[in-house]
Structures are given as C-alpha cells and as structure tokens.
Amino acid sequence: MPELNTRWDIFCTVVDNFGDIGVTWRLARQLVAEHSLKVRLWIDDLHAFERLCPDIDIEASQQWQQGVEVCKWPTDWPPTEAADVVIAAFACQLPSAYMDAMAEREKPPLWMNLDYLSAEDWIVGCHGLPSVKYKHVQKYFFFPGFQEGTGGLLREKGLLERRWQFQQSPQAQREFLQGLGIDRAEDALLISLFAYENSGLASWLETMASDSTPTHLLVPEGRILADLERWLGVDGLAAGAVHVRDALTVQILPFVRQDQYDLLLWSCDFNAVRGEDSFVRAQWAARPLLWHIYQQEEDVHLDKLDAFLERYVQGLTPAASEAISGLWRAWNAGETMGDHWQSTRKHWPELQKHADAWCLEQALQADLAAALVQFYVNWI
CATH class of the missing domain: 3.40.50 (Rossmann fold)
Incomplete structure (x- = not known):
C-alpha cells in the first residue's frame, strides 16, 4: 500500500x-x-x-x-x-x-x-x-x-501473535493478574463480566455459586454493579471488593486501559462482554464468550444478535450450538440463566476449540x- x-x-x-x-x-x-x-x-x-x-x-x-x-x-x-x-x-x-x-x-x-x-x-x-x-x-x-x-x-498488527504468546505463558498471566490484585486458584474457572444492567444475572450467579467447580468472577466497574449489589446484599461495590459465596468468588476490578483489558480477556476462560469494542476484543481473545448487545427500540438489536449467532455457530455440533445460542438469547432477554449455563459447560472443550477457529477465520480478512x-x- x-x-x-x-x-x-x-x-x-x-x-x-x-x-x-x-x-x-x-x-x-x-x-x-x-x-x-x-x-x-x-x-x-x-x-x-x-x-x-x-x-x-x-x-x-x-x-x-x-x-x-x-x-x-x-x-x-x-x-x-x-x-x-x-x-x-x-x-x-x-x-x-x-x-x-x-x-x-x-x-x-x-x-x-x-x-x-x-x-x-x-x-x-x-x-x-x-x-x-x-x-x-x-x-x-x-x-x-x-x-x-x-x-x-x-485488529492491530501482530495482535494475535501477542495474544498467543501471552496465553502460552502461565507466568505472564499470573504476573498480570497479580498486578490487578487477583489471586487465582488453580482449579477455578476465571470469568470476566462487563455488561449492561441485566435481570438474568442473579440466576447465573446462583448457578455458579452452587456449582461443583469454583468460579472466580472478575467484574470491571460499570453498569452491572447495581445488579451485583442486590444479589450480594451489599451497597457501594467498588474496585478492590471481594465477596465469596459458596463456590463463587466475585471481585470488582478498576476500569482499565484498552491494552490491559485485552490482557484480562486473554487471561480468562470465558468472557461476558457488551456493546461493540469489547465484543470484538473478546473474539480476538479466542475464548468462549457471551455478548450483551446494546438494546434498541422495537428490539431491532435482537435481529442483529440472531444474525451473528447464525454465522458464529456454523461448525458446532447441534447440541453445542443450541447451548451457546440459548445462553446468549436468555442473557439478552434478561431470562433465567441456570440451565443454559449448565448446558454450555457440558460443551466447554468444543466451544473453546470453536472460539479459536472463529478467531483465526476472522483474521483472514x-x-x-x-x-x-x-x-x-x-x-x-
């Protein structure tokens, strides 16, 4: 050029x-x-x-x-x-x-x-x-x-190479997380949550709290905190707060720069994101994800959600496709999340492999x- x-x-x-x-x-x-x-x-x-x-x-x-x-x-x-x-x-x-x-x-x-x-x-x-x-x-x-x-x-030049190197280095991930005050247990599922207000959050939190696998939920400061406060029964959640309920640890993170947010997405096993910018960055993270699309009048946004899902699930088995699609649709409708989350967890290896393949496919453009x-x- x-x-x-x-x-x-x-x-x-x-x-x-x-x-x-x-x-x-x-x-x-x-x-x-x-x-x-x-x-x-x-x-x-x-x-x-x-x-x-x-x-x-x-x-x-x-x-x-x-x-x-x-x-x-x-x-x-x-x-x-x-x-x-x-x-x-x-x-x-x-x-x-x-x-x-x-x-x-x-x-x-x-x-x-x-x-x-x-x-x-x-x-x-x-x-x-x-x-x-x-x-x-x-x-x-x-x-x-x-x-x-x-x-x-x-997509910046060399982004996927930098992401791959970071994800291949447990030490680099550990040092980054510790810099944010995150002490991850080895057997815990690490999830980031950046979302708009959502009435479906409580049911998802309940399911994670009662799971046999521990979950460490990382929540950057944002609009979802009010829903989180209601479920925890606390007021004034702010960066640095840590709350534990059964198998679920919830930790509030400060709002970080874009390059640090990339590293956060790369460190997690699953990323719940919102809007447009974080949605794209979660796809480059090559991890299973959940998108909270920006709500529009007359539910026009749901057509956009379905259009993406139709494209994204291509190559998945019918069961895995149904699981991740159900999770996304329930989340965006503010519905109960428990059964959808458990179905998604059953297909975790396939969804992880698919997220990586989707990332590489998009990088061809x-x-x-x-x-x-x-x-x-x-x-x-």
Whole structure:
C-alpha cells in the first residue's frame, strides 16, 4: 500500500459510554501507528474518554495523545480546515460549519459514515455505496463486518501473535493478574463480566455459586454493579471488593486501559462482554464468550444478535450450538440463566476449540483500519 501524506478527521459523539469512543480511539491510534497518517479525533465527551485514556486533560480543547491530535468538539465551531478524509463514526452529525469547509475545498474530501458492526447479510450490499451528498461532497457507507465484502474488524498488527504468546505463558498471566490484585486458584474457572444492567444475572450467579467447580468472577466497574449489589446484599461495590459465596468468588476490578483489558480477556476462560469494542476484543481473545448487545427500540438489536449467532455457530455440533445460542438469547432477554449455563459447560472443550477457529477465520480478512485506507486509495 502506498504511503499517504494525508490528514484524517474522525468525529465521535459518545452515546454508549465507552463503545463509541473505544472504537474511534483504537482506530485513530492504529491509523497513526501503522499507516503514518495525521489524525484528529473530535470528541464531544472527554470525561468518558478519560476512563480509557487517564492521561487526557479533560479541560484542554486540543492535545496530543499517542500520536493522535485529540480535539474537544466545541459548542461553537471555529473556522477549521477540512481534512482529506472525514469519518463520521456511527452516523454522528457533523457540524454545519465543518461541512461547509468540506465543500469549500478545491478537492472535496472522502467522507465516510463508519457504521455500527453487524453480521446481517444486507450490509454486504450496502458497504462502500454512496450515501447522501452535501452540496457536491459525496458521503459513503462503510460497514465493519464478519464476512467478505465488508470492512472487517479492528485488529492491530501482530495482535494475535501477542495474544498467543501471552496465553502460552502461565507466568505472564499470573504476573498480570497479580498486578490487578487477583489471586487465582488453580482449579477455578476465571470469568470476566462487563455488561449492561441485566435481570438474568442473579440466576447465573446462583448457578455458579452452587456449582461443583469454583468460579472466580472478575467484574470491571460499570453498569452491572447495581445488579451485583442486590444479589450480594451489599451497597457501594467498588474496585478492590471481594465477596465469596459458596463456590463463587466475585471481585470488582478498576476500569482499565484498552491494552490491559485485552490482557484480562486473554487471561480468562470465558468472557461476558457488551456493546461493540469489547465484543470484538473478546473474539480476538479466542475464548468462549457471551455478548450483551446494546438494546434498541422495537428490539431491532435482537435481529442483529440472531444474525451473528447464525454465522458464529456454523461448525458446532447441534447440541453445542443450541447451548451457546440459548445462553446468549436468555442473557439478552434478561431470562433465567441456570440451565443454559449448565448446558454450555457440558460443551466447554468444543466451544473453546470453536472460539479459536472463529478467531483465526476472522483474521483472514483485512483489518478495519487497512480496509479504510485501501478504500481511500481506490477512491483517489
């Protein structure tokens, strides 16, 4: 791919706490690090961003972080020269003054709407197609995805090699976990839980607590803590708290940087994740997983869930497919989890092998950052 001396602007409005900014921050860094691009990341909520990047100055209107120019999205938009490539993440509306600046360029920029991740078949037909125009500036659809004909998934160079080396080193895993204050028992099942509020949690916890196999549940600070407090009968759960009930140990972790979260996913036997960014990272961890999809009006999200499951379970035996699909659907409906969890545990070796195969299959596609750059190269 040729070297590109180009400037890219990425716009992000924070809707889902960390999913939107998680994707755009990861993408911006990769475009800088692997493609030597000049990238500005415009964010409307630096408080949410601070959780992912503690070095951020939430009062600064402009600053540099890891090679990315991070700009606070101002209420009153100042005169700003439009970039060569403009990415509106997740259909966010660009400032009207900036859109005028795009139209005033002698050569209009490439303007792309980076859409939400989906496994639905229709996105293949829409990926890369022209969308609306603003004056003479054309916008294009760009869809991440799990199949050929989409934009692929975010995946940094060498990610799977680093993950494999880490998972082959018990010492590296032990040192990382101990750094977070985690003392894992050798016979315990290690599970991470990052989720939205869920009425099905109590039944899952009860099943793990009564299991013959001990479980160590690691819960990063987040929206699921209120449900966890109700089940434990405690108030004010915070990082560092550890509670034991029969075979279940629950430990609250601090919110960590993205690279540390990767290591957490790689260390666990099973990962419950939410939204989009952590969902993709759990797939690169090559471990069985449970996805809590972001809820949408009229249950549109359930169509997306079913579309992914239909693709994901291919290659599994009918029994294993039914077990993992039942678990996912129950979790996303807030239903009782006990029987579904026990069925999933019966097929653990097959699901582990399948998670590894799925990871390698997805890695055959170009990663999202490379696909965006190639789209620009083809466009010019």
